[in-house]
Amino acid sequence: MTFSRPLPSPNALTAPYWQAAHQRELKLPRCEACAKFHFYPRSACPHCGSTQLGWHTASGKGEVYSFTVVHRAPSKGFEELVPYVVAVVALAEGPHLMTRLTQVQPDTVRIGMPVQVDFEKQDEETTLPVFCPVEK
């Protein structure tokens, strides 16, 4: 028996993000007035208040802002992954983003480590952006 994991339920505000992710692309909301990126998606720019917002492809690059190695899964669906690394990544575009690090030994993860986006297909409709160390 396999156990499911919680998956995102996109809505009108967030659908562009999840549609892009399913195409293996990281898109972020950006303000057309002040040109700054933000995340999570909002109705107005948190920097200048403008409601002229668009979606732009991000570089997919960033560095580890903080991380935790999860040894005790929150539910059965995650048990096969233990121990796994949940991280906040500071994206090159400015905003932070919660993710999981892949292709990495948990005990080698450090704050400041350069990482880049990768994609993990969950089912026929959903793909999660994950991050992995930048290859040297």
Place this chain on the structure above:
Amino acid sequence: MNLAETRIVGIGESALGKVPSRSALQLQSDAAYAALDDAGLALKDIDGLITTPIRVEPWNMPCGVVSSFLGVQPSYLSTLDLAGASGAAMIHHASMAVASGQCNTVLCVAGQNLLTNKSRASAVQTMAESGAAHPQFESPYGLLVASNYALIAQRHMYEYGTTAEQMAEVAVTIRNHALLNPNAHMTKPITVQDVLNSPMITSPLKRFDCALVSDGAAAVIVTSLDRARDLKQKPVRVLGQGYGLSHSYVGEAMNLPFSGAVQSGKRAFEMAGVKHADIDVAELYDCFTITVIIELEDLGFCKKGEGGAFVQNGRIALGGELPVTTHGGLLSCAHPGLGGGLFHVLEGVRQVRGQAGARQVKDAKLALVHGNGGTIAIHCTLILSQ
């Protein structure tokens, strides 16, 4: 009438820990009757009620469910949810309801049979999926509630050199306080080494860095100064109060080591017109050991980054410079969910009344009570005086 003319006049709690014989409503009822008895009031004197949502049963209108169960005929009622800051915020909302003339005497009550109903594992899953992490952008990555705090702890260690031993010191100190509380869930002493040796949950947080899951409920009664004068207990005043909010989710927070306690503390101290050195005891929200360290910094008891050193050498223990969370807190006394922060209010009231027994801080005149909700996101600070 203004807030200065309202008073806390009654406190009570149910049995705590593993209490399989009581439902959520029975636990709340036990706490409510204990608070009424403490105040010298009867249920017919209560005309306002505030409670919080619970997790163990689906209640469509918690304040209505609890009022109806108790037989209260309220002219004011409200269900409050500031997550972990709810306990402190309930007292402020009750004071506003009385000060506005909406009602005379408010019962604040919260709690549930979280441990018996759900088991620790099931409660952990429920809490992980109930909103501390963003449902779309965070939950799919497999975070425990503790993982959010672990991300903050890791960043704090990176920026300021805070150590696992310093966090363990918080758990040990608060456990020692719980050992002096006959109603506390935990009854055995622990050492720093025990904390460090406890199973890693989500690095750097280990089992003993994390709060309990408990059964239990707490209640507080707030009324007008006029009414308070002829009741059983020495009335306790809310001298200062403040809220603060820094973010909603850890993933979007741009400056993780800082919390909304910076704002809530500043507002509470300004309103009270007192200084940090005047505070005799601080009942700080302690969902995780790192939470206490960050609150000490952001409330201004030490500089940013010095919280780790501050908790060492007995400074936050009874008899120390600033005794913290003297009832044993969420780490060692009880954590039954949203109502958990109400126990900190109860202890603050006991301390300034001089009724804390073996845990009494000598001549305590001012108690700071702090509630933290979300992941160091939403904060409510109270400064209580005799």
